[in-house]
Amino acid sequence: MSRKVQIPFWSLCAAMVFSAAVPLSGCSKVPRHYVRMAEPDTTLTMLVDHPEQYRGKVVMLGGVLIEEQEDEQYLWLRVKNRPLDQDHMPRRPPTQDGTEAGSYWLLVEKKEKLPPKYKQWARMTVVGRVMEGMQSDAEPVLSL
Numbered sequence: 001m002s003r004k005v006q007i008p009f010w011s012l013c014a015a016m017v018f019s020a021a022v023p024l025s026g027c028s029k030v031p032r033h034y035v036r037m038a039e040p041d042t043t044l045t046m047l048v049d050h051p052e053q054y055r056g057k058v059v060m061l062g063g064v065l066i067e068e069q070e071d072e073q074y075l076w077l078r079v080k081n082r083p084l085d086q087d088h089m090p091r092r093p094p095t096q097d098g099t100e101a102g103s104y105w106l107l108v109e110k111k112e113k114l115p116p117k118y119k120q121w122a123r124m125t126v127v128g129r130v131m132e133g134m135q136s137d138a139e140p141v142l143s144l
Contacts, residue, residue, distance in 0.1 A: 030088045034127045035060070044081045045099040047130065047140040054130045059142065062090025062125050065118070066103065070111070077106040078139075082123060090123040105141045107131060113144065 038060040047054050047061075063079035070076070080103045082090030093100040106126060108114060118124075128142030 030060070030125050030127070035088065038127055043083060043100060044102055044104060044140070047104070048099050048102070048138055051130070051140065054140075055132050056130065058127060058129050060084065060088065060125060060127045061104065061142070062088075062123065063104070064090070064123055065121065068119075073109070075108040075111045075114075077108065078103055079106060079124070079126065084125065088125050090125060102139065104139050106144055107141055108144045 037058045039054065039057050042054065042059040044061060047059065062082040062084045064082060065077055066080045067078035068075065081093065081100060083093055083100055085091050095101060106128060126142060128144050131141040131143050
């Protein structure tokens, strides 16, 4: 897989949060300061159709983890998109076709930044900075 991502230093210092919906303990709320940081009402379709408009900006997306790759510097997490509802909780897209049913990548500088049980999350809400460049097949990349 080719990675065409230019990673400016400032973007690696971006603030992020994962908020997982855990079946037994209920749903975690996204802290208000992360909601304020993110571009309001951003969707995966908007990121794919107008990447230049969101490059360098903080966005909030939902999803489920579907793939993980690690190289010398970074952990790459591929996330199947789950659009967020009004409470910032991930939900299934209305159809399984189209951009909203697609996926995106999360770039994590160090695996230690993630909670230990992140692989067991059923759903997650991600706040990250949109990176310059895209992963294969025009999938956006967010930096955590």
